[in-house]
Amino acid sequence: MSDTGSAVNDCHLRTVADLYSGHHGWLYARLYRKLGNALDAADLAHDTFIRILASKVAVIEEPRAYLSCVAGGILVNWFQRKALERAYLQALASLPEPEVPSPERRLLVLEALHEIDAMLDTLPTHVKRAFLLSQINGLKYDDIATQLGVSLITVKRYMKQAFLHCLTLVD
Amino acid sequence: MPSHDRHALDPSILDEAADWLMRLSEGSVSDSERQEWEHWRNSSPTHRQAWARAELLLSKLQGLPPALAMPSLDRPSHPGRRAAMGKLAALLALAPLTWGSWKLNDWQQWTADYRAPVGERRDLTLTDGTHVTLNTDTAIDVYFDDRQRLLLLRRGEILVQTAADPSPVARPFLVQTNEGRMQALGTRFSVREETGHTRLAVLEGAVRIQVKGIGEQVVQAGQRSGFSALGFDAPTPVDKSVLAWTQGMLMADNMRLADFVNELSRYRSGVLRCDPAIANLRISGAFPVNDSRRTLNMLAQTYPINVSSRLGDYWVMLAPA
Secondary structure (H helix, E strand, C coil), rough: CHHHHHHHHHEEEHHHHHHHHHHHHHHHHHHHHHCCCCHHHHHHHHHHHHHHHHHCCCCCCCCHHHHHHHHHHHHHHHHHHHHHHHHHHHHHHHCCCHCCCHHHHHHHHHHHHHHHHHHHCCHHHHHHHHHHHCCCCCCHHHHHHHHHHCCCHHHHHHHHHHHHHHHHHHH | CCCCCCCCCCCCHHHHHHHHHHHHHHCCCCHHHHHHHHHHHHCCCCHHHHHHHHHHHHHHHHCHHHHHHHHHHCCCCCCCCHHHHHHHHHHHHHHCCCCCCCHHHHHHHCCCCCCEECCCCCEEECCCEEEEEECCCCCEEEECCCCCCEEEEEEEEEEECCCCCCCCCCCCCCCCCCCCCEEEEEEEEEEEECCCCCEEEEEEEEEEEEEEEEEEEECCCCEEEEEEEECCCCCECCCHCCCCHHCCCCEEEEEEEEHHHHHHHHHCCEEEECCCCCCCCCCEEEEECCCHHHHHHHHHEEEEEEEEECCCCCCCEEECC
């Protein structure tokens, strides 16, 4: 049993090693063209291989197509993270001085926001906004209905949809 | 479909959990709705698991500063990546979910002979005339036979006032907890079962504690002690706070806020947390336990504490004011 396991693992490591030596340079160049930043490109290429290592994939038929696909997913997360960070920094900058949290807390809040952001991202805009108005701003459903220009029933439907979505994803 | 993960939750139960979150989030929940919800939540281990996940979600949403969270999360979305994210979310949803260990003890309260629900106290008189008061969230089984009077404390806290045994041959009066056994020697005493530890306070007479493989300790009137499977605590004098619960009060004398919150939590269903930044704040006073909202308001008036709640007081967070 463990023999089979280690054989599979050997095969996986060989596959990833081949992939790395054959295509890392190509992936890096591609990411660099896309991002225009050597450090970010190196980071993302690195993350791509880390994810492939974790995947235990043993056979790769089309190495570059496969790499593009995995790197694409990582890039999506990365763009989302960057967008969140930008919005967060803007929000920080507009806070009155006494309300600005300590550097340590700033980072913790960002991490928490990142997690929620990823969870809510695929929700329709109105559903997401209703959910945020309720859970972050503490608005009543009636007020949310007024603000979004929809009925109370609709707000409740949005809220349930968002809660169900988050319950499915939260971990 | 991939093989069904045994930890995956029934979608219809998750759907119901989402429905409850939606209803409770609105804030104004009637007592009957709240009861209905508690009944739903306790109707099976799967329901409790689903609700544990709901609590995890709430904990992630809790305590975010709106001035930062709202503009960050409610930013205009980047076009063109929605479809890709949809695929990603679908993949994540199929990933196996891990669960924290959940309490097996929960079902035990239903098989107990007597039970006091959260936030309530019960007085009862046993067939031998012994008087027992059950504190909040307490479950006991009573086994009387011709050789002994045995009271099994499954969870919670009790005050026992033993009576002279009416049977021709005097039977010992015993209280058993997970950690050991106590024999009343004509007496009034209180016992509290905590996870892995039992606390005993003797008001009158004496109580003999026996712990398997460890030995015995006799605790005299006016003393309190504790024990676990590993041994006995050193006895200390009983103070007046130990029976405050029988009057529906929680007495705090220079008590850490974190400990106070744990104590108060025993008397209410739902989640009560305090920010680590104020965990060491010292609290003193007598507080009503059956009206936790009032107690929290009293705290907020006296100490630099800000009380925030959601889900109609189900989820309460104490933060620095």
